Amino acid sequence: MFLLAAVALAAALTFRDYGLGWDDYTHSQYGDLLLKLYGSGFADARALSFVNLYKYGGGFDMLAALIAKVAPFTLYETRRLVGAAVGIVGLLITWRLARRLGGPVGGLVALVLLATCPIYYGHMFINAKDAPFAVAMVLLLYGAVRALDEYPNPNARTMVLVGLGLGATFGARILAVVAGPYVAAGIALIVAVEISRIGAGKALTRCGQFVIALLPALPLGYLIMGLLWPWSILSPLNPLHAAEYFDTFFEKPWRELYEGVRIAVPDMPASYLPHLFALKLPEAMLILGAIGLIGAFVAAARPRVPLNRRACLLTIALAAIFPVVLAMIMRPALYNGLRHFVFVIPPFAVLGGVAASWIIDWLRERSRIAVGVAAAVFAGAIALPVTELVRLHPYEYSSFNWASGGVRAAQGRYMLDYWGLAFKQAAQGLRAHLKQTHEKPPAGRRWVVAICGPQPPADVELGPQFETTWEEKRADFAMSLGTFYCEDIARPVIVDIQREGVMYARVYDLRGRPTPNLLTEPPP
Template sequence: MTVIDPRVPQSAFDRVVAGALPRSLFDDLALGLLLSLGVLILLTFPNYGIIWDEEVQRTYGLLLLDYYGSGLRDLSAFDYDNLYLYGGGFDMAAALLERVSPLGAYETRHLLGGMVGLLGMAGTWRLARLIGDERTGFFALLLLALSPAYYGHMFSNPKDIPFACGMIWCLHLSALILRELPRPRWGLVLGFGIVLGLTLGTRIGGVLAVFFLGAAVLGHLGRVAALRGGFAPAARQAAAIALRLLPALPVAWIVMILAWPWAHLDFLNPVRAFLKFSAFPWPNEVLYGGRWIPADDLPATYLPTMLGLQLPELLLAGLVAAAWFGFRALVRPPLVVDATRRLQVGLVALAAVFPVAYALVSHPVLYNGFRHFLFVLPPLAIVAALGFDRLWAAVADNRSRLRARLLALPFTAAVVAQVWTMAALHPYEYVYYNRLAGGIAGAEWRYELDYWGAALREAALALDEYVANERGGRIGTAERVRVFVCGHPTSAMYFLPPQFRLVGEPEQADFLVSWTQAGCNFTMFGQVVAEVRRFGVTLAVVKDLRE
C-alpha cells in the first residue's frame, strides 16, 4: 500500500504514477478515450477505401433483404457465391441503413463498421474492468485502440470486426454469469443468448463462446467438488446450472436464423458451414518470408509469427508482463485468492490463447495475416492490460517515485509513438508491422501489405486530379478517359466521375490504376504520374499508358 505524506506537495503526475489518485480517474480517462474515438470515427470514415470483399458482401445484404421482402420466397441469396455460409447480420443492417442514409452505400457501411468496432472496444473495457479494476479497463481499451490490425479493419472488414465485437460481449456476459453461479439472473442468460445469436449470425465460429463458457463452468464445478468433498454436490450444481443456462440456446437459435436465414432452411446447415470452414479452400498464394506459398501449404507457425510481427510492441510487452506475473502466481500462490475472479481471468486467457493454439495443432488454411483471428485481439489486450496493471501495482507499492516514473515515462512515450505511427499510416493502419519486422519498409516484399487494395481509392482520386489539371482544371462532360484497374475495379471506379470508363484490357486503356500486391504494377509500362506511399513503401500507383 502506498503511503503519501500530506505535508509533502505533490504534482498530479506524481500522484498518478504513485497510484494515489482515485480509481475513478481511470474510468474518466476510458470514457474520454471512447468519446474521442467516436469523434475520430465520424471525422475519418470517408477516408477509407473499398476492399475487394465489400461489393459481394453488400450484394449479399441486399439479397437477404429481398428474401424477407418477398415473404421468404426469393432464395437468390442462398445461391450467391459462397456467402450463404456466413451470417448476414452486419450486411443486412448496412443494407437497411443504405436506404435511409444520406451517404453513399460504401460510406454508410464504413461508418457502421467503425461504430461496431467502437462497440467492441467498449466491451473490452467493460470486461477488463470487471475482472481487474478501473485501471485495467483503461489499459485494455488503450491497448486495443492502439492495435492497428483492429482499428484499421473496423471500417471496411464486414465479417471479422463484427465477429470480434460479438465474441468480446459474449465473454463479458459469460464473466458476469460466472459471478452469479449457480443461479445467474435470467436477464444475463437472455442477454447471452441474444449476443450469441448475433455472433453466430455473423460467423458460425461463434460456437467458441459456448465452449469458453462451458470450460469456465467446469472449472467452477471442479472447485465445488474440491471444497465440498465429493462429486455429488458438483453434479447437483451442474444440473442446476444447465437448467438455468439452457434457455439461452433457443434464444440464440432464433436470433441466429433471423440474421442467417440459410441456417433455417435445413437444421444441419450450421453444421455444414462449420465443417466447411474447418478446411475452407482458398486457391491462392500468400507472401510469407519473401516467398509466395500456397495458402494450404503455409507452415504451422504462420499465425503466431504474424501476430508477433503485427501486434504493437506495447501490447507484446504487456503480454510478457502478464506471462511473468502469471508464472509467479502459479509458483507462489497469493494468500488470498478470489476464486471467481481467477475463473474470469482464466476465461479471458482461454479466449486469447486457445484459438491460436488450435490453429497450431489443426493447421487450417490461413491467409492475409491474422485477419480471420482478429477476435483474439480484445482478449489479448485484456491479458496485456492485466500484466501492465500488476506491474504498475508492484512499482507503486515500492514507494519510489523514481521507479514509478521509470514505468510511466516509457509507457507514455510508447503510446505517443504508436499514435504517431498510426496517424502516418492512415487510412491504411491495417498494413502495420512492428519494429521486429522493421516496420512496413522492412516487411515490403517479405509479407503482405495492402492485400485488401484499400489504397486504390487514393490512387483513383489522384488520377482524377491529374487528368483535371491536364485539361486546365476541369474534365469536360463529353470526354472519355479509359481506365484499366489492376485490383478490384469497384475499389477505384467508385471514386471516379462518369467520364472515366473501365476497360477490360490494358491495351485499350489511357491510364492504369494498380495496387502493388504481387507486383501487379510492374506488368504494364507507362509513366508513373501518382503514387500512394507510406513510410517509403508504395501501396498503389497510377500510370499514363498513352505513350
C-alpha cells in the first residue's frame, strides 16, 4: 500500500510533464463525441462513424472528457491524470492477483516489478488505447484465476469480476478475444484431469456447474461493452466486422527503424516482439518472469500440485506468452515498439512475483542470511529501472534496459520517442527563448513553425501566438523530432531536448537563411 501511495504521489506531481502524442487530439475528439452521443439520446451520432475510432471502445476517452468538465486542469492534462489513475488501478489488480498465487512476497515483488517497468509506467500516462486495455486484461485475468481457483462453484463476487473484465476488455479492443484460448486451457486442464480421476460423467457435470455459475457474467459484460463501445451493439455482427477490419493492416504502410534498418511495418520479422521485450524489459523482470514462466508450466504438469492451482498457473503463463507467440505465427503489422502488447507485461510481472516467492521459500528453509542477500540483490536490480525512470522522465516509455546499452545504444537502431512527446518541452523552450530575447513576430502575423512530427500536438503545445505548417519556405522556425525521418539540418539550434545524450527534439532558427527540407521521408 505504501508503494501504491508512492506511485500515486509521483503521478500527481508529474502528470503535467507529459506532452501530447500522435493520437491525443483525435482521441480527445472521440471522447467528446461519445458524451454528445449519450447526452443527445443518440441523436448526435457522429461518434458512430468517427474516423476509425468507432471500431474501438472509447471508455477512457469518455471518462477523461467527463472529468475534464469539472477538473481544474486543461483537457490534455486531465487525460494524463486519468491515465495515471487507470494505470495505478492496474498495479493494484496485479498485486492482488500475484498475492493470490504467490502470497505476500509474490504480491509485493510483482507490484514492484510492474511499477518500475518503464514501458508500463510511461504508457499509463500517455496511451489512451493500449494502457487501459492492459488494465482491463489483467482485471479479466484476475477474475478468471479466481474462478479457476474456486472451480466448480465460483462465488457471486468472482462472477461480477469476470463480467467487469469481459466488458472492459471487449469495450476497449476486440483483441480481447486472445484471452479466450488461455482461459479455456485452464478449464480444459481441470476437466481432463478430473475425467481420469472421477470419470467423464462427474467431470462434465462439474464443468457444467462452473459454466452455469458464470453465465450471468455474459450479460453484465455485454452491457458494459455496449456502454463503452456503443457501435458494437448497433448490430450483433459489428464486433466481428471490427475484428475483420483489424485482421489486415488498414493504413498505408510506412517504414520504421528496427535493428538499424528501415522496414515496412507489415514486414517486420517474427523476432520483433521477443527481441524488443528482451531489450526493453528491466533485467529483474526478465529473469524472474522467465523463471516464473518455466516454473508455471512445470507446476501445471505436476500431479502433486493441487489441480486448481495448476490451472491458475497455466492460465497466467499462457496470458504472458500466448499473444506474443500468436503474433509471431500470424505476422500482423508491428510498429511503435511494444505499445500494442503492453497487456502481456502485468501477467509477466505476476509470474516474476510467483518466482520470487518460490525462491524466498527455498532460501528461508536454508538460511536467513541468504534471504537477506537475495533481498539486497533484488533491491540493486530494481535500482536500474528506477534510475532510468528518473533520467528519462517524461519519456520513460522509450527506455531500453541497461544490458542493451540504454537509449544511447538504441539511437539510430530502434524507434525512441515515436509518440512525439518531446514537442511539449521543445515548445516550452522556444517560448522561453523568445521571451528572454524580447523578440516579436513580424507585424501582421504570428510566428510560423515548420513541423517534422505530429502537427496537431505541436499546434496545441505552442499555443495561439504560433502558426504551424508542413511548408518550410515561409517558416521562421522548425520544430523536429529526433527520429530517422526528420533531417538533422545545418541551422542554429535554439532548443535541444536530450536524454542520456540522445536528441529527442530540436527547434531550429530558419530566419534569413535558405530553407532546408525537414523530411528524409514521409512520416507515418
